[in-house]
Each structure stands twice: as C-alpha cells, then as structure tokens.
Amino acid sequence: MKWSWKIGSYAGIGVFIHATFLLIIAWVGFTSWQQTHTLAGTLEGILFILVLFATVVLHEFGHALTARRYGIKTRDITLYPIGGVARLERMPDKPVQEFWVAVAGPAVNVIIAGLLFGWQAFFGVLEPLTNLSLTGGQFIERMITVNIFLVLFNLIPAFPMDGGRVLRSLLAMRLEYSRATQIAASIGQGIAVLFAITGLLSNPFLVFIAFFVWVGAAQEASMVRTKSALDGIPVSRLMQTDFQTLSPRDTLAHAAELILRGSQADYPVMENGSVLGLLTHDDILTAIANQGPNGLVGSVKRRDFQRLDANEMLESALMGMQNPAVNTIPVTSRGLLVGLLTVENIREFILIQSALRKAPKRDELVSNTA
Numbered sequence: 001m002k003w004s005w006k007i008g009s010y011a012g013i014g015v016f017i018h019a020t021f022l023l024i025i026a027w028v029g030f031t032s033w034q035q036t037h038t039l040a041g042t043l044e045g046i047l048f049i050l051v052l053f054a055t056v057v058l059h060e061f062g063h064a065l066t067a068r069r070y071g072i073k074t075r076d077i078t079l080y081p082i083g084g085v086a087r088l089e090r091m092p093d094k095p096v097q098e099f100w101v102a103v104a105g106p107a108v109n110v111i112i113a114g115l116l117f118g119w120q121a122f123f124g125v126l127e128p129l130t131n132l133s134l135t136g137g138q139f140i141e142r143m144i145t146v147n148i149f150l151v152l153f154n155l156i157p158a159f160p161m162d163g164g165r166v167l168r169s170l171l172a173m174r175l176e177y178s179r180a181t182q183i184a185a186s187i188g189q190g191i192a193v194l195f196a197i198t199g200l201l202s203n204p205f206l207v208f209i210a211f212f213v214w215v216g217a218a219q220e221a222s223m224v225r226t227k228s229a230l231d232g233i234p235v236s237r238l239m240q241t242d243f244q245t246l247s248p249r250d251t252l253a254h255a256a257e258l259i260l261r262g263s264q265a266d267y268p269v270m271e272n273g274s275v276l277g278l279l280t281h282d283d284i285l286t287a288i289a290n291q292g293p294n295g296l297v298g299s300v301k302r303r304d305f306q307r308l309d310a311n312e313m314l315e316s317a318l319m320g321m322q323n324p325a326v327n328t329i330p331v332t333s334r335g336l337l338v339g340l341l342t343v344e345n346i347r348e349f350i351l352i353q354s355a356l357r358k359a360p361k362r363d364e365l366v367s368n369t370a
Contacts, residue, residue, distance in 0.1 A: 004078055013064055013086075015057060016078045024049065024081040048139065052146055053079055055112055059105040059150065060086040063162075066104035070097045095172035095180075102165035106151045113147040116140050158188030160216030181224040188217035226350055236310040238349050239331045239339030245270045246279060248298025255284045255297060266328035268337060269301040275330050275337055277301030305330070310338055314346065 004016040032045025064074035075087040155163040171180035192214040199206030265281040287300040331339040
C-alpha cells in the first residue's frame, strides 16, 4: 500500500503504519516536551501513545478474528493518526454477524480496561481522575481511562465508527439492508453536524471528527447502494467481449500501438489459448521507460492476477477489484477467455441503473405529452 510500512503480522493479517501516523508521534512528543521540559517526560509521552496504538491494533484484531469465524478474511490492518482500520474482504451477510463483528473491537478495550483496573485495585494504587493527563499520573491508570474513552467513542452510532455498524445491524434485523444503511448513515451525518457546531463553539478538533464522520457515512451509504445495484447480476452481462490480447513475444512498442488505436487500457497475455498474465496501461508505460520499446511483454506481465467465471455475480467480482493498480479482470468460461470486466464497466452500469430509476414511467410520459 502506498505510504504505508509493514510492521508485523498475526494470523496471516499484515499490520501496517501509514506515513501520517508519524505526525501524531511528533505532536505527542512536542506536547510532552512543552508540559515537562524533560527528556524523560517526552519519552514517556511517546511511549504512552505507542502503547495506546498497540491497544488499537488489538481492537482491530477483535474485528478481524471475529469476522474470520464467519468465513470473512481481513486484507490488512493499517494505523492512521485517527486510529486503526481493518480492511475486511466483505461485510457479514447476516445482521447478527455484523453486530458481533462490530462489538468485538470495543469488547477488547473493555477487557483491557478491566484487567488493568483489577491490577491497580489489587495493589491499591488508583488515583483520582483529576490527577491524570497525557504525561501525568499513573501510566496504567491513564491506559484504563483511554481504553474506556475508545469504547465510548467507537460506540457513537455513526459510520465509520463501530457504533454505526451496530446501529445498522440492529435496524437490518427489521428493515431491508439498504434502507437500514440509509437510516444509519443519516443519523451519523446528523451527529456530524452536532460535532461541527460544538467544535466551532469550543474545540476545533471536533470539526475534524465531524468531517471524518460525515464522509464515512456518505461512503458507507454509497457502497451499499452500489452493492444493491449489482445484486444478482452476472459478470457476463457487463463484460467487454470485443477486446485485444497480447502474446509474451510481442514487443512493448506493439502494446503501445494497441493503446493508441483503441480504447482498451489493459491486456490479457495469451499463449496457446491460456491466459498467462495481465499487462496494465501503467505497466506498459513503466516498462517502455525502463527497457525501451523493444522489450518483450512476457518479461513484464503480471503473473498474480484475478480471474472470474462468466457466471459469477458482480458483487463478488467487485470485492476482487480492490487493488487500485488493476482495473481489469479476465473473464473465462470453461477455461476459455470470453471477456474482460473493468472498473469502468461497473461504473457505467451503476450510472445507467441510477438514470433508469429516475426516468419517468411510461404512463407519466403519456400524461405529460397528452
């Protein structure tokens, strides 16, 4: 992933930190120095935020491992300044499953806070909350407080927080899924407006959170509308059947000519009727710059690519098109290449479906023209 570095993995799930994560480290270090004016205080503040984000990783693994129980894989977990994101391959099919996946993350923070509280209570070292700050007070007690805060914050009923998914799952037990999503998204955006107003009057950071919540709610609603539009539609209905292919022995100059002569951007690499790889538009340009126009297609083709069967549903196909570098998937039937499915195909189909829903019915047209 761009601007991200892998720091480890567990259960086959990679954990990454985004480059912007370093900003919060720098900010905490600067704030700690201003408060303590000591190296020890500064390092303690940085250690505190690192331990805090370790609990965020555990929170995300709560989601990921619970999703695995329902047969859902997690692509990766990435840490950002605003928290962590576990990228599930798909959302659970049943509302009750989504409920348990959503609450699993906050449940981890409850367990962490409970264990730490028990430790502090056993040794009788609990302090008043007024003595706690980023750099002041018992380290463990500060971790208890922040884990409780994470639970309360994540259970706000607004996307993309866990509370938004909990709310949607409860609504979906009674309503149609897309309708439940729309209601949950509207509630989330209403909360975003309240955050923004409060932030303008008191804490500007709430304005940032409001923007984050508003965009997250809009994206979730858009994603579910897309999923609904593709439900029950086979890949064969949208795939391109008029396409060009390349041979491993073709030159990059020939591939560039095909780009110039037509509208196709990505090309299956074929030999003896089998798809050996895929060559994208960007791959061709990069290879020409590195090898020159006489380089061979076979040396730069992508060997790791997804294939689809013509009878597969578009919803499952969409999950496989998460790699922003690859916009095209070869479609086969009985082992033979029969078409290409592109992001543009899907996008145009959704736009056409949206236009059809807005179009006046035949009776309306008759009454309007009479």
